[in-house]
Amino acid sequence: MRTRSANRFVSLTLALAALALTAPFARAADTPDPAADAKAFQKYFTEKFPKLKPEDFVNGPYSMNEDMHRQWEEKEQFPPYEFALDAGKDMFAKPFKNGKSYADCFPNGGVGVRQNYPYFDEKEGKVITLELALNRCREANGEAPFSYVKDEMASLTAYMAFTSRGKPMDIKIPSDPRALEAYENGKRYFYTRRGQLNFSCATCHVQSPGERIRAEVLAPALGILNAMPIYRSEWSGMGTTSRRFTTCNSQIRGVPLSPQDEEYRDLEYYLSYVSNGLPISGPGARP
């Protein structure tokens, strides 16, 4: 009798110990962990493309094979984004009607700060992208906002990216549950299938980078935003991150959201965070 009670006691103790040990792991699997995500994300791509150095990923499709890389090197001799870069530099320096300028709206006068965008604004409780910050700067100084997708906005962000070239992406997630929620929303958007073609961002840029979709070589998701804005031959012009997101949605037969809608800003936050440490290479050029 005493032996049976002792056995029961030992069994109960073991069961409780097992519960105590497994419970934290079960919780951990559900708890968002951006640092672990970024590590796993970068590991996935570096293992998929073992010949590439981490910094090569920012060249998108041009990093995927030698022929493409040669094309990129030749393109960089006379880069097609050069006109936008020059225009952006002039626009950035030109004061607004009230005498102030873009430099007054950004830390360090807006020079070499691209790697810190987007950031989570704890006062507003939302993600602020560089494009949004630029238009807010304009509006705060009595100027009309620019289109988020191309032309002037692409020129301005091209210049700002250029001043940050080589600096590692450095996106922070502050200790604020809303920031973590924004990050998680961005992650969900990235992996969610949408449009009649039933594609997610990950379908092309995680499962199939380096593969062709029609004539295009798909870019890896790692470092994909480090090159923004880009000159795309397909567009015959420059385009911003907003343009990239909206056209991706259209291509899979989904109705795009409005540029700078919350989902897109959160997506940019997520994608930029998981590319932390990779250099800014924008403005870029793509086929």
Place this chain on the structure above:
Amino acid sequence: MRTLLLIWGCLIASMAPALAASEADFKASYAAAEAAEKEAGQLRNQWTTTEAALAAAKKAAAGGDFDQAVASSKEAEALAKASIFQATSEKERWKDLEIR
């Protein structure tokens, strides 16, 4: 004999051309398609093909072709419902693709 007449009647009925759709038929089918597309919009998951089918339905109705207008409306409704299904099923399924 009665069975034969019944079969004969069914054959004639199936061979007869369907009744042409009316404006009221179009309005009913278009409203159903629009309601489904609105729901897809609330889920932030509309498809360009649904929008195209809705536009085609309106264009056909404006030209007085209510058969085509009803067909396009029904196509739009089916597409909108598929996009709703997609958005609903992806609420959890997106995690299957996540890099961990």
